[in-house]
Amino acid sequence: MTPPSAVPSITWDDGVIVAIDQRALPSEQRLLRIETISQLIESLQSLAIRGAPAIGLAGALGVALSARLHHANRGVGEEAVRADAARLAEARPTAVNLAWGVRRALARLESGHEAVLADALAMLDEDTTTNRAAVRRAADLVEALVPERPLRVMTHCNTGRLATAAVGTALGAILELADRGRIEEVLVDETRPLLQGARLTAWELGEAGVPYRLCVDSAAAAAMDRGMVDCVLVGADRIAANGDTANKIGTYGLAVSAARHGIPFIVVAPESTWDLELHDGSGIVVEDRAHSEVTGFGDTVTAPAGAAAFNPAFDVTPAELITALVSEQRTVRPGRARPGILPDAAGTAGTPxxxxxxxxxxxxxxxxxxxxxxxxxxxxxxxxxxxxxxxxxxxxxxxxxxxxxxxxxxxxxxxxxxxxxxxxxxxxxxxxxxxxxxxxxxxxxxxxxxxxxxxxxxxxxxxxxxxxxxxxxxxxxxxxxxxxxxxxxxxxxxxxxxxxxxxxxxxxxxxxxxxxxxxxxxxx
Missing domain, CATH: 3.40.50.2020 (Rossmann fold)
Known part of the structure; x- marks a missing residue:
């Protein structure tokens, strides 16, 4: 049997998208075989496929799937693919990577369905290379910011290989630091209400043999106050031009606590996560999810019948609370800079x-x-x-x-x-x-x-x-x-x-x- 660590989170197999069903982890490693756009949209919305980079890759593979299904219908095929692409891009509104992946694959449509698939598969390889570069850069930054001692790192949600094609982003950086012998312990926020930290990040750290403990989300500030955290590493689903960052609900509170205790707060995300058309985080659409995710878990109801819930999937962390934003290409320090020094829509800061x-x-x-x-x-x-x-x-x-x-x-x-x-x-x-x-x-x-x-x-x-x-x-x-x-x-x-x-x-x-x-x- 293929070792669990070698199973890709998302791939293509003879006309079918194959993905690890993240809803089943950690009790079962189950593969989904996705044959239609409707199945793919359901997989994205139910969080069977999740994580901003993986969502972007799913979007590109989805366009390739639609193009393959419709390529024989000349005349109506392209119109049908574009309709599928529009539905797909709206499946998860907060993560900019989804629309980015759909857009990129769709740009190859006039060259035929094989060209669309070739570009989508190239994106899988690029994601791996991109993540490796970003995690090395982030690990270098952590080592520069934190004294030479075994590190106690906190993370939120899941940003490992399950959320990407391979390697991961923030969790990838933690594993890179572990390979360098720098990790003493990882505090893993459980990440209510769907427990991506407890179910997925803990599972990945256990596979890698990295010491960790689960942390109730509301105990994170107490852990910082007790001196148990040297650095916080998180991912991102969308980054505005000024550095405001949308990530899993609970990230904003972590950033506030880290700032209060003088702890570096680092966001690791690929360049595809930057949305330079948004000046700041006020324009980020935050997805609200079902009340049932909060009023119970699985088949167990924990709240009174009919209880309503406030259940935003994400929150937006202001740039001034972020120590650094790290991608495969650059390290930006928004919390230390006045407005206007971050990249503009062209991606560069003008020479004054x-x-x-x-x-x-x-x-x-x-x-x-x-x-x-x-x-x-x-x-x-x-x-x-x-x-x-x-x-x-x-x-x-x-x-x-x-x-x-x-x-x-x-x-x-x-x-x-x-x-x-x-x-x-x-x-x-x-x-x-x-x-x-x-x-x-x-x-x-x-x-x-x-x-x-x-x-x-x-x-x-x-x-x-x-x-x-x-x-x-x-x-x-x-x-x-x-x-x-x-x-x-x-x-x-x-x-x-x-x-x-x-x-x-x-x-x-x-x-x-x-x-x-x-x-x-x-x-x-």
Missing amino acids: QSDMAALLTEIPDHPSSGVVFRDLAGLYAEPGMLARLASHVAERLDGQFDRILAVESRGFVLGAALAALTGRPLSLARKAGKLPGPVYEADYALEYGRDRLEVQKSALCPGDRVLCVDDVLATGGTLHAAARLVTVSGARVAGLVALVALRGLGGQQRLSGHSVLALCEVPA
């Missing part, structure tokens, strides 16, 4: 060129006669500006570097902000004689003299992709020296970043062998 230039002060004849010094103190003092600049660098270069090398001394400011935002480790390139132990060194010329940079020999690892960060790019000498330190360490230069570049001094030309990002350019 004019705002930066207005905040610079020119000081003539400093530090020597004939030199015009650009003072960045006003830029650093502007509320929210540093976070905005770090966010822009992270958006432009995300996934391209493993470590940051900040140049003394004002390069430390942007370097530290960028390291905090991205969860990447930070190393320091300092002036001669300031670092203990063996160092690599590189001399360089300034527009007003010469100097030397040094980095400890243990600071950079061979093969690391290192992003070098400084404040001002003039002749390029400082960043050129930083790049030489990276190379002599056996690492690789991923790129060079400066807050301000002075035109006319040849700096960017001197560094033409590297990728250079300057956030603001002003005349020398």
Whole structure:
């Protein structure tokens, strides 16, 4: 028999969608064979198939199923497929992944039913790759945020392989941390009223051999107050452009409690979960479900006959309560940024060129006669500006570097902000004689003299992709020296970043062998 861990949560088998029936777990591992769109919609609405990524994949496979069923009826076939797709996209209104999966598969319809199926199957493979990248990024961030000790992690609902094609999102990150030897215990919220945590997450953790305890949802705050939680990791069903996040009911309360106790609250979700057409969470439609899910469980009625119930399936956590949003492509820190720094509809944060230039002060004849010094103190003092600049660098270069090398001394400011935002480790390139132990060194010329940079020999690892960060790019000498330190360490230069570049001094030309990002350019 195939080991349980090897059974995919959802797949395609000779014209039929095959999925694990999550209603039967943990007592029975039962497979559904779905042959019609009506069966698929019922499976989604009854939560036999659930979890935002898995729902999106089910939507794509559903379009492929409909296209296969109707492909022989030329003329009416395409119309019937589009009607099925519309019904399918509305089956679960909160999870944006469903409409995303349906839309993507439907875009291939004119190429024939085989092209639709090929794209849907490609999405299964992509989901696995996407989740692996996201969980590594999230695990790296947790390790950067929490001291070196065995971790007590709390999670809510189910975000493991059952909720995806494979690997999982937030639960995937927990399993990655367990593989790294960092997990002491996982506190699993039971997740009322349908107990996805108690039934599904506990089952997955048990399969993986990771220590866990179940936690009554209403006891989560008490666990935090007792110092039993180092970090909270959850998934998401829809993320608005400002970072407001819809997830399983109870998530908002966890975020409030985590904020009260100073505990990192991290959301792990694929890029397909972002809905950039929604400015904030007020536009997220929250699905209300049947009273019977609250007034009883299974065949057992626990409330008086005729009792009504308030049963929203999701709630919306405001961005300011979220420490970080982690996807396969980026780490965004909405709780630390002012409105406007998160990606706009185009997916990038604009460079504040004019705002930066207005905040610079020119000081003539400093530090020597004939030199015009650009003072960045006003830029650093502007509320929210540093976070905005770090966010822009992270958006432009995300996934391209493993470590940051900040140049003394004002390069430390942007370097530290960028390291905090991205969860990447930070190393320091300092002036001669300031670092203990063996160092690599590189001399360089300034527009007003010469100097030397040094980095400890243990600071950079061979093969690391290192992003070098400084404040001002003039002749390029400082960043050129930083790049030489990276190379002599056996690492690789991923790129060079400066807050301000002075035109006319040849700096960017001197560094033409590297990728250079300057956030603001002003005349020398």
